Amino acid sequence: MKSTYLPLKYLLIFFLFFSCSDAEMTIAEEDNEEQSGDDPVNDDDSTDNAKILVFTKTSGFNHNTKEESVAMVNQIATDLSFDVEVSDNASIFDDQESVNNFDVIFFTNTSGNTLNSAQRNVVEAYAAQGGHFISNHAASDSYGHSTAGTVNGGGKGEWDWYAEHVTGCSVRNGPNHTANNFGATVTIQNENTDLTKMISFPWDDNEEWYYWEGGYLNSSFTELLRVSDTGDNSYDDARMTAHYWERPDGGISFYTSMGHSKNKYSDAEFVQLMKNAFEFILDR
Template sequence: MLFSQMLHATGFEHMPKKQFNVLVFSKTAGWHHPSILSGVKAIQQLGDKHFFNVVWHEESRYFNDDYLKQVDVVVFLATTGDVLNDTEQAAFERYIKQGKGFVGIHSATDTEYDWPWYQQLVGHTFVIHPEIQTARLQVESRQFPGVESMPDSLLWTDEWYDFTVARNPKLHYILSVDEKSYDTHSDWGTKQGKGMGEFHPIAWYQEYDGGRAFYTALGHTDAVYQDVLFQAHLYGGIYWAATGKGITR
C-alpha cells in the first residue's frame, strides 16, 4: 500500500491478507511531536519490507470491539495526555485480554496518567527530560528480537526520558542509557530532574493481562526513524507483540 493510500484507509477489510495487521494510533491531547509523520512513514516502510498491513488513525473512535478484532498490534506512536474515553478504554482492555499486542513509542509513557491499567501496560510513567543530546545507549538483553545488529554500546542522540519506578514488576529490559555520558539535569521551573541513577531503562517488554506489550523511549526526532538500527529495534517489538515469537533463550 502506498503511503498516500494509507492516509485514506479506515480498516483492514479490503487489504490483502498478510502476516498481521497493525493499527498506528497517534492522537495527542498535550504536546504534539513533529516527528509523528516520520514515525508513520517508517512503520509503513517496515510493513512493506516485512509483509504486514498498516493503518494510521488519530481518532479514538476506532477503539471498539468490531474494529479491534481486525487488529493484531496497536501502536501508540508519540501519543500524549488523555486520548481514550471510558468506553474506548474498556474496549482496549478487552482487546489485550484476547491475547493481542501493544507497542508504545516515546511519549506513549506521557499518556493516560489516570488510567492505572494502561500505566501497568506501558510499564513506566514519564516524569521529565533534559535537552536533546548525545548519550551512550547500551544493550541490556539480546534475547529480544531487533537488537541483533546493535553493538553492546553506541552513541545515540535523542530525548532521554526520566521515568517513575516500574508500574509492573515483570518488565524485561532491552536497552538502557548510561547517565555518566550526558547531562541528566532538567529544570522546568515547577519540576526538576536529575536522572534515574545507576540503572536508566530505555526499552522493555512484558506479557500483561493476557497480551503482550513492548515500549521504546527512542523516537523523538525525525532522524531517528531513518536509522536502520532503530527500524530493526522497532520491528522486533512489533513482530513480538503481534506473534509472541522471536525471543531466544
C-alpha cells in the same frame, strides 16, 4: 443354438463397453478432484496479512512525528508483509470487533488524555484476548499513574491500567527529560536476541532521554535496553530506555522512550529496533 448365441454376444459387448466407460469417468473425476484446489496444503498458503493500527492522537505535547513514524512503519510493513491502518481519531476504538481484528496497536508519540472511558474498556478487552501493544516516547506521558509522585495532569490516575499494561511506565514531570539530541550510550540489559539483533552495541545515540525517578515503572516488564547516566542528578542515573512484557493474557507489550525527533524514524538502528519489536510479536 444360433438364435441364442447372437444375443449373448451382443450383451457381452454391451456390458464391456459400459464397464470401461464407468472406469474412465472414475479416473477423470479423481483427476478433477486433484486439480480442484481442495488440498489442505494449498489452503495454508493463502493466509491473510497481519493488521497493524498506528495510533497518533495527542492532547498533550505534539512531537509532530506522525508522518515520519507512519513512513517508518510502512517500510517495516513492506519487509514483514503486514497491513497498516493509521488514525489520530479516537473513534477507531469505538467498536470492539473492529479493534480485535488488529494484531498490534502502536501508540506512537501519543500524549495526554486521548480516549474516553468506553474506548478504554475496548482497549482493555482487546488486551484480555491476547492483543499486542508497541509504544514509544511520549506514549508514557499519557494517563500518568496514580502512584507517580512527580506526575501531574494529563489524566493522572484516570487510567492506571494503561501505564501498567501498555507502556509499563509514566515519565516524571519537572523535569521529565534531558535536552534534545543529548549524546549517551545504550547497552543491552536482557539477552533477547530477537529484539536486539542487527544492532551494534554499545549503541551511541542522541535522544531526548526520559526520566523515571518519581514517575512509574512496572516491574513486570523486562528491561531490554539501558541508557548511560546523563548528568549529575539522581534521576540522570543509568535507566531503562526499552522494556517489554510477555503478559499472562498471551499478549506482548513493548515500549521504548526513544523517538523524540523526526529524523529518529529514519535512523537505521532505531528502525531496526522497531522492526525487531514487530517481528518478535508477529512471529508468536
